[in-house]
Structure formats: structure tokens, C-alpha cells
Amino acid sequence: GAVVSQHPSRVICKSGTSVKIECRSLDFQATTMFWYRQFPKKSLMLMATSNEGSKATYEQGVEKDKFLINHASLTLSTLTVTSAHPEDSSFYICSAYPQVGEGYETQYFGPGTRLLVL
């Protein structure tokens, strides 16, 4: 199946700093990627849709200036948590789907990035 990677897998930062998380589709191209946030013992909450070559689409209630998304190429999307606060501590997961071939229209998920803001 299609493989999506994330880096880093875990990050600890000080309050007020910015953290960048990368999401890569390893064996397929993806014009669209998705960023989710998963709270402990809760479901995934879609934060935004990342579009290659254009602005991301944010879900209601998600601060676009807080969570900057850049989809620089057909295999890479980045999420930057700016001026991080302890309440931003969470598990961030990205997904992408192949646009042709096997797995078409099925989202494949990265392993997630655990962010802890002190």
C-alpha cells in the first residue's frame, strides 16, 4: 500500500517557539494532503486540507495563523505550529491519497507526531 511518513515522530519545545512537522508521500504523488489532530482517547479532528500550489483550507475553529501549512511539492506538506503553547500539545497526523492506481481515493495515514510544549 501507499506509504506516508512524518518527521519528527516526537518533539518537545518551549512555550513561544515554533515547530515544523513534515509529511511526505513516499511512493506516490499527492496534490492534496490532510492534517489531523488527535486528542488522548479521542477521535481525529480534521484541521486543514493542504493543497499543492495553493492555500490550505482550514476547518472551522482552526487558526490559520497559528497552524501554518505549506504544500511545497507533490510529495511534501509541512505544518508549522507557531508560538506554541502548552494547549497545543497533541498528536498531529497527516494523510494523503494516491490520485491514480492502487489505493486511489483512499487516505493513507502517517505515523503521527507527538508534540509536547513545555
Next chain:
Amino acid sequence: AQSVSQHNHHVILSEAASLELGCNYSYGGTVNLFWYVQYPGQHLQLLLKYFSGDPLVKGIKGFEAEFIKSKFSFNLRKPSVQWSDTAEYFCAVRPFSGGYNKLIFGAGTRLAVHP
């Protein structure tokens, strides 16, 4: 608003017991349906999906799910669970309206299988 309900938040079974996890969604139009599994410490993996055709779909590891359109349901089943099935299971729906390919997830069901 579109939503996905998973009624069982926590299920505990013994090995060899049968499993059925409920999933209902609220959307009147065409949908694609998915079940994902998240094993402890691992990422979400696709168990099975329904796009069209036979409403009874078979997935990996002996899982199957049945789409009942009239009930807006997509329940997951396995006739005999194993200890290795201990994981969290998420039902997801993709409505065919605006935001194409946007998934809406249920709250998840945590399954614990005891030997």
C-alpha cells in the same frame, strides 16, 4: 451537520469471541465508507472500504463490514477475535459533497481482547 457515531466506546472480549462494532452516519447523499484500525503505538491502517457494489465487504485479517443504506450503517464484524486484534477502531465516512475526499471520523472504539 454530518456526523459519524460509534456506539461502543470500549469493548472487552475473550479470544475466539465474535465481534460486531456499530457505525452509523448522518448524511442523506452518496458516501464512501471506511474502517481504520490503530494498533497500540502504530499509525492508522485501512481495514476495509466500501465504494459501491456488494454491500458486504471483506477486509484484511478476517474483518468484514456490511453497508445497510436504509439504516445508514456500516458495522464491522469478525467471527473470532484474537489477542492481536486489540486496538482502536475508527469508522469514517466520506460524503460526496464539497470538500471531496474529506473524511469524517467516528469517536473510535477501543477493543481489548483477553487471552
